[in-house]
Amino acid sequence: MFPDQWSTRANYLADIEHFPNFSHGVPDTWTSNRFSLRDVDVFTNGFAYDNLIGNGYYGVVYRGVLLDGTTVAVKRLPTNSCQTEGFVTEAEAIGHVRHKNLVKLLGYCMEQGYRMLVYEYVNNSNLHQWLHGPLGQESPLTWTARMNIIHGIAKGLAYLHEDIEPHTVHQNLKANNILLDHLWNPKISDAALSRLLGPDHTHGTTPSLVKLGYAAEEHGSTSRWDKKSDVYSFGILVMELVSGRMPVDHHHQPQIYLIDWLKSMVANKKIADVVDPKMPEIPSVKELKRITLIAFRCVDPDLDHRPKMGEVIHMLEPRDLLLNDERRIRREASLRNHAKGSRVDV
Structure with a gap:
């Protein structure tokens, strides 16, 4: 371990996001936003090919637009990727993961065998x-x-x-x-x-x-x-x-x-x-x-x-x-020790 990690650690913990509550649209904090299959179908224009962003082992990703005009990314997971109860539990847990360097989960959809995650859209490629x-x-x-x-x-x-x-x-x-x-x-x-x-x-x-x-x-x-x-x-x-x-x-x-x-x-x-x-x-x-x-x-x-x-x-x-x-920490420690030594009991 490194001796002075706490100041650095404090810097990156400051990147963890804390936000006020939201209504509909892009959430700033997780409030269990569950979308219907019809919602997602509208977002993506029926999963149109023109909205296809990518296709990988973890599923297919489409660009979507919420009713308020906010762009999102919809990941359609492999069929039967997990059981109903497990999906909801884990999706809710992932929703609480908030950090400026992680793509935010905005909501999810679980209906008719579909398992989908709705993420913020990051618009400068990869x-x-x-x-x-x-x-x-x-x-x-x-x-x-x-x-x-x-x-x-x-x-x-x-x-x-x-x-x-x-x-x-x-x-x-x-x-x-x-x-x-x-x-x-x-x-x-x-x-x-x-x-x-x-x-x-x-x-x-x-x-x-x-x-x-x-x-x-x-x-x-x-x-x-x-x-x-x-x-x-x-x-x-x-x-x-x-x-x-x-x-x-x-x-x-x-x-x-x-x-x-x-x-x-x-x-x-x-x-x-x-x-x-x-x-x-x-x-x-x-x-x-x-x-x-x-x-x-x-x-x-x-x-x-x-x-x-x-x-x-x-x-x-x-x-x-x-x-x-290191110099600052030593200086602060020295000042504390000096202050203790200067105290006079009355």
Whole structure:
């Protein structure tokens, strides 16, 4: 553990959202908003193909518009993804998960065999598109934006791992599941969804993450997934943001894994050459080494050496800020001790 984590921890706990009550429309706090199938059909214009956003292992996502004009994202889960009682219980629990770096659940629908979740709509695409798609080619992410994204993902993941009950493992952390707003604030999608779908569905994502490079090879033969597995995925995301490279280059034979390439570059003292060449600004070598070292800590083959996400947040703070915190804490402690010593009993 790091000695001065409490000041850093207080900063990210401040990101947990507390809102007043809402009526209809986008909720600012959870009030068990259950939509009918007819409601969702109207939102999505009959699940029109033009409103299709994406299709993945966890279901199909459509864009929708509430009656007040608010845009939402509707995720239609796999048929019979969970039992009726279990779905309602877990959907209600997920609704209470509130953090600025997690996509908010606004409501749910359970009717005629359909299981759907209604989320806030995050309107600036996802991290994969900004790093590897046409968006990133036209307007590459700056180093400042990338660091903001790294910090935000760490805070959202730490909240899931350490600050809600029960502690929650994401199990599907990858660039496609990091949505961005127009201020480059990341929002992790599918947060706590593993609790709702259960092991039969979530275990199926593990082989996919191994193939994509977001999970260690140790998961190729086992379905076990825990917080340290999420930390590994986070470390790969950091490498991806720094280098602009895919976690696995499937176009090259044999396949090139980002983690192996980065280790090779560092070993050959070419750390300055690992930066995404599309970036308009280049960080200092010192800063680059610091962030790269954190990424390597997160993917350490020894699970006991991988940090907790709360520790990662502390490591991400610039060293000079940490030193200032340490000096402030020592100064405050010294003043308290001096005050105690100056008291005179009457």
